[in-house]
Amino acid sequence: MSAKTDTEVIIGGKVLTVSGNESAEYLQKVASYINNKVNEYAKLDSFKRQSADKQNMLIQLNIADDFFKAKKQIELLEQDLKAKENELYDLKHELIATQIKLDNTSKSLKEANETLNENAKQIVRLETELKEYQKNEQGG
Numbered sequence: 001m002s003a004k005t006d007t008e009v010i011i012g013g014k015v016l017t018v019s020g021n022e023s024a025e026y027l028q029k030v031a032s033y034i035n036n037k038v039n040e041y042a043k044l045d046s047f048k049r050q051s052a053d054k055q056n057m058l059i060q061l062n063i064a065d066d067f068f069k070a071k072k073q074i075e076l077l078e079q080d081l082k083a084k085e086n087e088l089y090d091l092k093h094e095l096i097a098t099q100i101k102l103d104n105t106s107k108s109l110k111e112a113n114e115t116l117n118e119n120a121k122q123i124v125r126l127e128t129e130l131k132e133y134q135k136n137e138q139g140g
Helices: 024-042 052-139
Strands: 005-011 014-020
Touching: 005 024, 014 024, 024 052
Parallel strands: none
Antiparallel strands: 005 014
């Protein structure tokens, strides 16, 4: 566990000291986010007319809304990642199966070419024998 960090931040124009197990930079980033929310709402006349308790509640609700939207986005991205991982897995298996088929087809093609060459040699031998035979028949 990391050491506790104390850092001064500004939220709503007030300097506060916050403590946490995170880095000072992280605590500043969190405080900046909250400060931006406070400033965003402070610009609205309808917000200014609310009591301090209601203002705080509205800001908290807005931050919770941001949190749940971000959480939902993470879930969607994780689902998308899972689907892409499954697709990649399927594609890898399809690639392997296709490679095996290609290897088998190449082997069959090589065997067929060897058979074709043997048959071509056989044809040449038989034609030669036929010519010899015909020559002997005519001359004999």
